Amino acid sequence: MHGGIGTGHGIDMHDYRNNQRQSKMTSNDRHERYKTDCYKTKSARHSSLQQNEEKKIEEVTFENVWKKNIKVRRQFMCSNTPTIVVTHIKSPTAVIKLLGLKNSNVLSRKVLAHTFSGNFRALFDHFAVDVNDQQLIQLAHKFNDSKNIENEIKGTLENYGSQIQEVKRFHKMPIVLKDNDIHIGVKPFDKNKSKLHFKQCGNYYTLLMNVQETQMIRKAREKLGIKLTRKEDDENHHEIRFKVLYPSHWNWMKVADITKEEVIESLRHLSPYKAQSPDNIHNQMLKNSGNVMIDSLVFLFFRMGYMPIEWKKANITNFIVSKLMKRIITKRLMWWLNEKQLLHQTQAGLRSFDCNSVTYVVLLDISAAYDSVWRNGLRYKIRNEFQLDGRLY
Numbered sequence: 594m595h596g597g598i599g600t601g602h603g604i605d606m607h608d609y610r611n612n613q614r615q616s617k618m619t620s621n622d623r624h625e626r627y628k629t630d631c632y633k634t635k636s637a638r639h640s641s642l643q644q645n646e647e648k649k650i651e652e653v654t655f656e657n658v659w660k661k662n663i664k665v666r667r668q669f670m671c672s673n674t675p676t677i678v679v680t681h682i683k684s685p686t687a688v689i690k691l692l693g694l695k696n697s698n699v700l701s702r703k704v705l706a707h708t709f710s711g712n713f714r715a716l717f718d719h720f721a722v723d724v725n726d727q728q729l730i731q732l733a734h735k736f737n738d739s740k741n742i743e744n745e746i747k748g749t750l751e752n753y754g755s756q757i758q759e760v761k762r763f764h765k766m767p768i769v770l771k772d773n774d775i776h777i778g779v780k781p782f783d784k785n786k787s788k789l790h791f792k793q794c795g796n797y798y799t800l801l802m803n804v805q806e807t808q809m810i811r812k813a814r815e816k817l818g819i820k821l822t823r824k825e826d827d828e829n830h831h832e833i834r835f836k837v838l839y840p841s842h843w844n845w846m847k848v849a850d851i852t853k854e855e856v857i858e859s860l861r862h863l864s865p866y867k868a869q870s871p872d873n874i875h876n877q878m879l880k881n882s883g884n885v886m887i888d889s890l891v892f893l894f895f896r897m898g899y900m901p902i903e904w905k906k907a908n909i910t911n912f913i914v915s916k917l918m919k920r921i922i923t924k925r926l927m928w929w930l931n932e933k934q935l936l937h938q939t940q941a942g943l944r945s946f947d948c949n950s951v952t953y954v955v956l957l958d959i960s961a962a963y964d965s966v967w968r969n970g971l972r973y974k975i976r977n978e979f980q981l982d983g984r985l986y
Contacts, residue, residue, distance in 0.1 A: 852891070853887060853888070853891050856887055856890050856891055856894070857887060860879060860880050860887075861880075863876050863879065863880060864876060865877045865880060870907070871906060871907065871908050872903075926981075929979070929981065930979070933979075933980075935978070935979055941954075
């Protein structure tokens with residue numbers, strides 16, 4: 594019995610140790626598998642990131658663009674004539690559309706921007722192997738001409754828009770113009786009046802503006818609602834008509850032009866000893882400026898048709914000596930009025946002393962009081978009631 598039990602116990606211990614060894618081996622295998630899986634996932638992620646970076650780099654470089662699109666480039670650039678190539682390639686976006694390139698934003702910024710800034714050879718060495726130097730020079734000249742035309746159109750549109758804004762600012766003032774002058778029509782002057790009132794006003798001004806009709810000018814013209822009337826003598830230039838509506842009793846077109854003789858006669862009566870205006874233009878300068886200034890004044894006075902607000906401003910600056918004299922006269926007047934007790938005792942205004950008395954005030958504000966004073970009555974009152982018959986200075 595004892596030997597049997599011992600042998601049985603030894604077998605159980607041996608099995609237990611074997612089980613422990615197997616469990617350790619399985620745990621080690623699992624750990625190794627986990628390590629390999631982690632390494633594989635990391636390597637896969639790294640390889641995917643590397644592939645994405647390589648793809649980004651490939652999309653930007655000239656060589657990869659040239660390798661991927663060589664067939665399309667040759668079919669497009671070599672089969673067509675130079676005139677067709679010039680008409681198609683006007684911008685980086687046109688090249689992107691024609692070549693079917695991907696990632697157009699990156700390509701247009703880094704690749705095609707380098708090309709269309711003047712260095713044509715860099716792109717066409719890759720885009721067209723068979724294009725000769727003469728075609729490249731022709732394309733470069735065409736592109737530069739189109740850029741110059743575009744800049745001229747932009748400048749024309751800027752001047753065009755500034756003229757529109759300037760006239761809209763003074764849309765309540767009718768502007769008198771002669772033929773071949775530039776004028777832009779605006780809205781009716783009184784929105785509350787009926788449309789029939791303005792339909793009866795058949796007069797309109799004409800704007801003759803020689804501009805070449807392009808796509809940019811056409812879009813700007815359509816936004817402004819301007820209609821063109823084509824001239825018979827030249828198909829590339831147009832007569833642009835703007836209609837200005839104004840009351841029928843304004844016969845502005847019948848007013849005669851301001852002549853050069855009228856301006857010269859007015860300049861003769863201009864005093865050369867007056868103070869200069871806020872724009873620092875002295876009368877002496879206008880009188881001695883010559884025919885160039887006179888012609889400019891003739892053009893300015895009649896063609897504008899209104900008085901600018903800036904011309905109505907003035908710097909009213911009294912001379913120091915005149916202030917001194919006015920102060921002396923005022924002091925003598927107040928002494929006389931107080932000495933003779935000609936002012937009422939309750940009057941507090943325009944009196945420099947203080948009586949330490951209670952004042953009850955009733956104010957009456959009269960608009961333009963100084964301008965509406967009866968000057969002759971004031972002089973009569975000074976002479977008869979205040980007995981100021983002699984001179985004070």
